[in-house]
Amino acid sequence: MGLLALGVFTLVDASTIVAPSSVNTVGPQAFPYAVGVLLVLTSLALFVDLARGHGGAAEEGEDVDPSATTDxxxxxxxxxxxxxxxxxxxxxxxxxxxxxxxxxxxxxxxxxxxxxxxxxxxxxxxxxxxxxxxxxxxxxxxxxxxxxxxxx
Amino acid sequence: MGDFGALLDGFATALQPMYLLYALIGVTLGTAVGVLPGIGPAMTLALLLPLTYSLEPTAAFIMFAGIYYGGMYGGSTTSILLNAPGESSSIITALEGNRMAKAGRGSAALATAAIGSFVAGTIATVALTLVAPTIARLAVQLGPADYVALLVLAFLTVAAVLGSSPPRGIASLGIGLFLGLVGTDTLTGQQRFTLGLPALADGIDVVVVAVGVFAVGEALYVASRMRRGPIPLVPAGKGWMTKDDWRRSWKPWLRGTAIGFPIGTLPAGGAEVGTFLSYSAERKLSKHREEFGKGAIEGVAGPEAANNASAAGVLVPLLTLGLPTSATAAILISAFQSYGIQPGPLLFQDESALIWALIASLYIGNVLLLVLNLPLVGIWVKLLQIPRPYLYAGILTFAALGSYSVGASTEDLVLLFLLGLLGWAMRNFGFPIAPAVVGLILGPIAEEQLRRALAISQGDPTVLVTSPFAAVVYAALVVFLFLGWWLRRRQARTEAELAAVVATPAESERSSS
Incomplete structure (x- = not known):
């Protein structure tokens, strides 16, 4: 289960890393670049976090059964x-x-x-x-x- | 005195029968939707936003004010009777309130929450009335560089304080910032991140994003791991607050207000932190400490008051600086923007009549809430019993309705669902949702101010830190981050204490006897 979570998590992260590379080459780019750098840095930080064993805790809620697996x-x-x-x-x-x-x-x-x-x-x-x-x-x-x- | 006259004018507007009706509709709908399990105040606002599209601004804002306070209030009923908080700011209420309800004192808990919300809401609105115009007058002198500093402050504190860990908060913020980039650049007309799709050229509508990540995301998330079986609802019970309850409630109400309002005004994560602080303060000060964890009325009265006081506090930076410090506030901003009104220091000058009518209707909304909630508890209880399949199907339907009615385009519906999948994934992996919404709204503003500041300085980046105000803000940022870290540690400690109290009721009973 943890492995699966990690796998999907990597995918999520990959998509955040792809985002900055799709920055267009024309027009005002400064801000998108800043956002891109921010995303890359945080995804790296999250990898470190994850490697240390701090997985994400799924959100809780009134109608959520925390022990259930994804249906x-x-x-x-x-x-x-x-x-x-x-x-x-x-x-x-x-x-x-x-x-x-x-x-x-x-x-x-x-x-x-x-x-x-x-x-x-x-x-x-x-x-x-x-x-x-x-x-x-x-x-x-x-x-x-x-x-x-x-x-x- | 000018402000006082303006406030009276505001009341004169808001008390017109037509506007009173809108306030009443707003409060009722806000509470009704807020009561529904799984729906927090931010989602309430996002879902109900479309109802106001065809209204003129004053009516719309009066209705927003009602929905805002109503949605805040609705959550407490849910947590007292269902012991499962919809929003993190109701965790404490759930803890003590639900135990009171199980002990047959549910109506006393509901009453102290309602009256406490009223007291706190009213005092905090007075504080808002006094503080906001002054801040706005000071804020008029701020330049673009100062704004950049303020926005950086808002970004970092929101990302760091909301959610489980700073990297996750910042990642969520980054997602929001990215979504905010999609569309046509306002200064050069360049299309960015639109993938060549005409539907994305105008950017992604904030309502679609908010409804998508909050409502659709929540529905999918619940669907993917639904709790089956009967709903563990506790009956409200008979009876009313006793004299003793009153005696034990009024001080927590006032203390909760005093704690909640300032925390709401700081970009420190909105209501949640205040409720935890209030709870631990009450626990320390109480003469009935052994009751905490088993249904102490102070533990409902204080945090509920803090919750509502910070709801008003959040409006201070929102109205004076255009800075939303919670997801709910971010959606309020987008509501303003849909009327072409940009909250900020000029708001009190440019839209004076509108703003004072809004503030007046906050007072009125508070009174309406009190009048409405005490007798209508029975109806709210019925709402809690809606079978879950119908409830979440309804949320999906209204989410679709809201986004479709924005622009009558099926592309928006597709986008809505994709964003819903994003919200679902974020929930699954423990990413907070709120920073994304804040980033989406503030990103474009930050970019504009940044580019304006650099244009004035002709590309010299030192301008960003040399303005005295900006320098102060960056210094404050360091302090805030430290303060936020400290508050979180306090909160974690309170949670640990709570866990200990809950886990060993027998032991604490022994030690108290």
């Missing part, structure tokens, strides 16, 4: 739900896409039976649609429901 399946399902929103929001509109997002996310997190989160999601999605477009004057696409007076 990749759930994260993937959540990513899928979110991707669905990104793809669907323009063609199908916010109400439908958000229903999919909420339903999918809650289901991935363990809400059963499947229709309950979908129902809650639909209520939430339509409420926010009406609230945002009617009360707050902000744009949200209504999709095929375009033309329904209180949604657009």
């Amino acid at each position: 990749w399946a759930t994260v993937l399902k959540l990513t899928g739900s979110f991707a669905a929103l990104v793809v669907l929001v323009e063609p199908l509109g916010w109400p439908i896409a958000a229903t999919v997002l909420f339903g999918g996310a809650a289901w991935s997190l363990g809400a059963r039976p499947w229709w309950r989160p979908v129902l809650v999601g639909a209520v939430l999605a339509f409420t926010t649609q009406v609230l945002f477009t009617q009360l707050l004057d902000l744009y949200l696409p209504a999709g095929p429901l375009e033309g329904v007076s209180f949604l657009g």
Whole structure:
């Protein structure tokens, strides 16, 4: 486990080191260079830290089980739900896409039976649609429901 | 006296029924969202920011003030009834408050937290009213080099004090600074780090970053290691503060305020440090020391007061210098910026009416919170019982809603999720999130001031340290870093003491009898 954490940690660090090398060669560079140097120096400091055995303590929280290992399946399902929103929001509109997002996310997190989160999601999605477009004057696409007076 | 008149004008504005309504909405929403487990004040603000997009500035800021105080307050209810603090500044409240709740004195704990927050919030707002205009008047004379010094000070203290270790804090700051670089350079029009994507040319919207790393990151993090099973909620219980509770509470309230406000104004990491200091002070001074660790009311009253007092203290450097010293303050700044208002020394001159209305609404918000919270505890308890899958699905949905409504672009949604993955990774590996947000906001300001200072001096870097003010700031920086280190050590010691107290209740009982 510690090895895995170290591996991913190295990856994270590598990406911070790559950042300065992508500094563009034209235009104002002083500040980006300073940031780049800062990132490289801290990543080195972290390596030293890690070599001495000070690994990072994962953050604690109300709903976090500190002893649990990372549940990749759930994260993937959540990513899928979110991707669905990104793809669907323009063609199908916010109400439908958000229903999919909420339903999918809650289901991935363990809400059963499947229709309950979908129902809650639909209520939430339509409420926010009406609230945002009617009360707050902000744009949200209504999709095929375009033309329904209180949604657009 | 001019300030006093301006404050009265502010009240005249903020007390208009329409603005009162906005304050009420802000306080209610802020508390409601702040109560939800897993959501700290910074995330509350970030999630609710979109609601104010279509409002005119005064209404929006009055609502922010309410959300800010409400979100701060909401956390204490969560920690008393759920024993699992959402933000680090509520750890202490969770410790003593939750034990009180388990002993059936939950409502007394909630009451002392609410009234203590009110007392501390009001006194600290008075202090803010007195101190801020004076600082602003002094700050007007600062040049670009002085600003660079102040920003360096803010960067280093925020990175060093927030989070578990300085290198991690600075790494997080660096990530934020980098994100702040993305976009078109304001002085030359050069695109930087945009990867040729037009969506990145305008830079990354602060709301998208904040909501991404805080809200989406948190949802992913919780999802990846969720605590299954029933929610360990303690009922609030019946009863009210007894005479004895009052007698034991009022001094901690005042001491907590006295500790919290100055610490909030320093760039020393916001509310958290103050609560720990207040707790250890109360423990030392208490006549009921044996109760600490088992539900001592002083241990709720003092730290809660310190927490709220420092929330007001944080506003001092924010409004007068444009320096956010906590993640919450950084998001407040971005709210200001979205209205084209740059917090800083000129704010009290240029936007006088707006600022005084904001300060007046802080007073009003405090009163509303007190009125609202005592009777509405029942509703907040219901909110705590939302099944977790629905709660985090809801957070994701509102995060998406907020970012999408900024610019109605799906690129923002993709970006939001990528930043969420970043926030998740940072949490997983113990990197603090707050310095990244502070770096993102302050980075561009620092760069501009730095380049302006160097332009004036025609490239001579010594100008950065030769201004007397800047020299003083760099000297202060050394002192602050030392002070911060000392405070952390105190905090670590308090934590160790706490652990000892909690681990051996039987022993301390024996020794006390």
